[in-house]
Amino acid sequence: MGLPVGKKINSFGMSERKPKNIFQQGAIPATFISESIQKHSSQTAIGGHSIFLGQVRADETENGKVKAIEFTAFEDMAHEKMHLIREDIFAKYPLTCMHVHHSLGHVQSGEICLFVFTSSAHRKAAMDACQETVERLKAELPIWGKEIMENDEHQWKVNK
Amino acid sequence: MGLPVGKKINSFGMSERKPKNIFQQGAIPATFISESIQKHSSQTAIGGHSIFLGQVRADETENGKVKAIEFTAFEDMAHEKMHLIREDIFAKYPLTCMHVHHSLGHVQSGEICLFVFTSSAHRKAAMDACQETVERLKAELPIWGKEIMENDEHQWKVNK
Amino acid sequence: MQVHIMFFGQLTDITGTQELVLHDIYDTNTLQETLHELYPALANAKYAIAMNKKTIQGNSMFSGDSTIALLPPFSGG
Amino acid sequence: MQVHIMFFGQLTDITGTQELVLHDIYDTNTLQETLHELYPALANAKYAIAMNKKTIQGNSMFSGDSTIALLPPFSGG
Numbered sequence: 001m002g003l004p005v006g007k008k009i010n011s012f013g014m015s016e017r018k019p020k021n022i023f024q025q026g027a028i029p030a031t032f033i034s035e036s037i038q039k040h041s042s043q044t045a046i047g048g049h050s051i052f053l054g055q056v057r058a059d060e061t062e063n064g065k066v067k068a069i070e071f072t073a074f075e076d077m078a079h080e081k082m083h084l085i086r087e088d089i090f091a092k093y094p095l096t097c098m099h100v101h102h103s104l105g106h107v108q109s110g111e112i113c114l115f116v117f118t119s120s121a122h123r124k125a126a127m128d129a130c131q132e133t134v135e136r137l138k139a140e141l142p143i144w145g146k147e148i149m150e151n152d153e154h155q156w157k158v159n160k
Numbered sequence: 161m162g163l164p165v166g167k168k169i170n171s172f173g174m175s176e177r178k179p180k181n182i183f184q185q186g187a188i189p190a191t192f193i194s195e196s197i198q199k200h201s202s203q204t205a206i207g208g209h210s211i212f213l214g215q216v217r218a219d220e221t222e223n224g225k226v227k228a229i230e231f232t233a234f235e236d237m238a239h240e241k242m243h244l245i246r247e248d249i250f251a252k253y254p255l256t257c258m259h260v261h262h263s264l265g266h267v268q269s270g271e272i273c274l275f276v277f278t279s280s281a282h283r284k285a286a287m288d289a290c291q292e293t294v295e296r297l298k299a300e301l302p303i304w305g306k307e308i309m310e311n312d313e314h315q316w317k318v319n320k
Numbered sequence: 321m322q323v324h325i326m327f328f329g330q331l332t333d334i335t336g337t338q339e340l341v342l343h344d345i346y347d348t349n350t351l352q353e354t355l356h357e358l359y360p361a362l363a364n365a366k367y368a369i370a371m372n373k374k375t376i377q378g379n380s381m382f383s384g385d386s387t388i389a390l391l392p393p394f395s396g397g
Numbered sequence: 398m399q400v401h402i403m404f405f406g407q408l409t410d411i412t413g414t415q416e417l418v419l420h421d422i423y424d425t426n427t428l429q430e431t432l433h434e435l436y437p438a439l440a441n442a443k444y445a446i447a448m449n450k451k452t453i454q455g456n457s458m459f460s461g462d463s464t465i466a467l468l469p470p471f472s473g474g
Binding site for chain 2: 030031034037040046049050051055057109110111112119123126127131160
């Protein structure tokens, strides 16, 4: 299955979006974010971008201090779910585009593990869509974070 | 008045934040945004960043197509107002930090003219604070945008 | 006593200048009358008034030299 | 008929493996009983079940070879 793909017209003449690959190995570099922003400068119908970044916290827990999170996912299912979320959000908000990136594997504290990026002509749609996408993907995507402590113990991250 | 300054202890022993300079000449480069993100990697109590970016739209208007916006401001008053907004937002939300940057002068369509960046331990405070800051600064800061058309006519931007 | 007046945004299209100094004016109502005589189109323009960087409502007396800013609707962001 | 079972997250701490293939099991209730016998701690773990990438509720029959995923609470982001 081709992964990082946009729209396609199927045999019924209807537009069909294939799930995009949202996962990348390791932390999301700040330069990846700026390149993503820069790419939108040719889209001059956009008036507002909303970005959410998840950063790994060095939480102090009863098992020690978190030094990193190791992310795993049921990737195929996550892509199907993310595709549904994307369709819902595009149906609900007048967005120009949406990009979602999530780390797999090892991400150290202070590094970025989630990047959600929505754009629209006017600010409200971008901001509301970004917030709703973040809430939904945290609740619905089969992804798990294993918190690795400084003493090399581990515990499983719990989302609130 | 020293401008880009953080906290200071006054003679009553109370913390006192001086207004920060929010203005910069011309568009806000994407690399400025990534450098700002990167600086937060040492703040490992942060779990979420929320970013809003305003981008100049190439609107088709009855006077022509917008090719750029030229921003002017009553800078001293804007800094005092922004300082009050900042104090309100910090009192209302458990933020780790907030950064606001606004362009002055010429910004071409497709370029970034506003950058609002909030960070907190948990995502909700960062997202809500970012949205509220954007709404308030658009309503309260004495800044004006002069839309320059492709035919070099101009009209004054109106915020909704 | 002198009043330093600043014009911003679309008001500068009317006044052709960003700054003006006037003398012997003691309150904002009189100031507005004077300015509307100098620049008749100002009377139809929408603006708020700030005295020494604080927005004011109604007529205000000047206490010593003052800076008055005429602020059309904001359009930052 | 075979069932391909995938374990994720904290469940792999219990099972020690991420995958398992079982034969001659025809519904999810029987599958769960079998798995709880193999890995008693699973009975106390919180998880949802997905059949062919769709989350299911209650007992479901397998129609042909199926892929079953045991999904502990999600913690992405």
